[in-house]
Amino acid sequence: MSTDADISARHTEKMKKIKAARDRLMENKTEEKGLIMVHTGPGKGKSSSGFGMIMRCISHGMPTAVVQFIKGAWATGERDFLETHFKDECKFYVSGEGFTWETQDRDRDIAKAEAGWELAKQLIRDESNRFVLLDEINIALRNDYLNIDEVVEFLLEEKPMMTHVCLTGRNAKPELIEAADLVTEMTLVKHPFRDGIKAQKGVEF
Amino acid sequence: MSTDADISARHTEKMKKIKAARDRLMENKTEEKGLIMVHTGPGKGKSSSGFGMIMRCISHGMPTAVVQFIKGAWATGERDFLETHFKDECKFYVSGEGFTWETQDRDRDIAKAEAGWELAKQLIRDESNRFVLLDEINIALRNDYLNIDEVVEFLLEEKPMMTHVCLTGRNAKPELIEAADLVTEMTLVKHPFRDGIKAQKGVEF
Structure with a gap:
């Protein structure tokens, strides 16, 4: 039968091994570079x-920028928050006019997406921005409002070495993931929409 | 051959259908309630x-609280950020002392986790807190530092109707997911650790 002391001793032994393995793993991880990140x-x-x-970047004194590609029509908590409290730390732009099924106008959606992308390129080229969030750009790419090859080529060739760029939205194109x-x-x-719960303040927007 | 006008017309038609289907779907989603959310x-x-x-909750004027169960030992951007700028809007507590493989002391880990859980219960019972984040609590549950049945029972029976609680961490227990x-x-x-890139400011902490 195991005593509490046995359990504690085995735990300590196991955690020592994990720590040693992790320290070995992390020894090789010395490089820093700006990342292309995708949330899909x-x-x-x-x-x-x-x-x-x-939030993390602002805390570390890293200047940030956001371009929202789709969500523009409705006020979001994050937009109000950043525009109210952190105008200097985070440049916030909106190019979209709501979800694509709301606008029902493809030409206007394309023009908005292209304007957003031009802005995104400027923000990324400016090395003083250390983190650029392209929110919901995957929706614009998926609908072919923007050319995926152009976006990928720009990120790989023109993104400054130390700048992080995060691209969000469902259905990220395989070229971007690559x-x-x-x-x-x-x-x-599991999602509560199934049970008749609507989108709620603080959670979804 | 399709002209641009054809493409636009088909797009408008398709988006109208999506909007109608979505409006029908959302008609039934009228209820608001505080959610138990799990990120794993x-x-x-x-x-x-x-x-x-x-960030969204603060923007909507909803008081929030955080208990960090594991990450206490190292300073995180989010902690500094909230403690510096939003002391009134977000009560921030740390119960953990780093990852479990760092402490190598099971009894101390258990005591810290239990103290964190006591605090969490107080914060959740206080209806003025509209959103409570239990960060990395799943690690404490997975290591059996906390009793999963007690946690689930508390959430189902004592969480005020309109309070959101978000529990994060790998390996969420099936009872919690249920x-x-x-x-x-x-x-x-895809993760850059594989290529020798270390955890970076703004991205991981």
Whole structure:
């Protein structure tokens, strides 16, 4: 029979081994570089984790910028928050006019997406911006409002070495996933919409 | 051959149908209630999207609280950020002392986790807190530092109706997933650690 002391001793031994393995692993991880990050998938958290990173960057004194490609029509908490409190630390632009099924006007959607992308390029080229969030750009790419090859080529060739760029939205194109350094897929395990619960303040917007 | 006008007309038609279907779907979604949310899985974004929701809540004037169960030992951007700028809007507590492989002391880990959970219960019982983030609590649950049945029972029976609680960390226990309203699994598609890139400011902490 195991005593509490046995359990604690085994735990300490196991944790020592994990720590040693982890220290060996991390020894080789010395490089820093700006990452191309993609948040995709049908689950929650794609945009909100982008904004969580903006919070981290502001705290570390790293200038940030946001271009919202689709969500422009409705006020979001994150937009009000950053525009109210952190106008200097985070440049916030909106190019979209709501979800694509709201506008029902393809030409206007394309023009808005292109204007957003021009702005995004300027922000990324400006090395003083250390983190640029292209929120919901994957929707614009998926609808072919923007050319995926042009976007990928720009990111690989013109993004300054130390700048992080985070691209969010469902259905990220394979070309973008191929080019990215860090890709996370948010998977929906369970969602309360199924039970008649509507989108709520603080959670979804 | 399709002209541009044809493409635009078909697009408008398709978007109208999507909008109609979506409007019908959303008609039934009228209820608001505080959600039990779980962010789990090996991918990035579990904590950062929790903090993104804190940003949204602050913007909407909803008081928030955070208990960090594991990450206490090292300073994080989000902690500095909230403690510096939003002391009134977000009560921030740390119960953990770093990753479990760093402490190598099971009894101390258990005591810290229990203290964190006591605090969490107080914060959740206080209806003035509209959103409570239990960051990395899944690690404490997975290591059996906390009793999963007690945690689930508390959430289902004592959480005030309108309070959102978000629990993060890998390997969420099945009992918690069963009890939750909204569960997202962050899946790792690609990670730069593989290429020798270390954890970086603004991105990971």
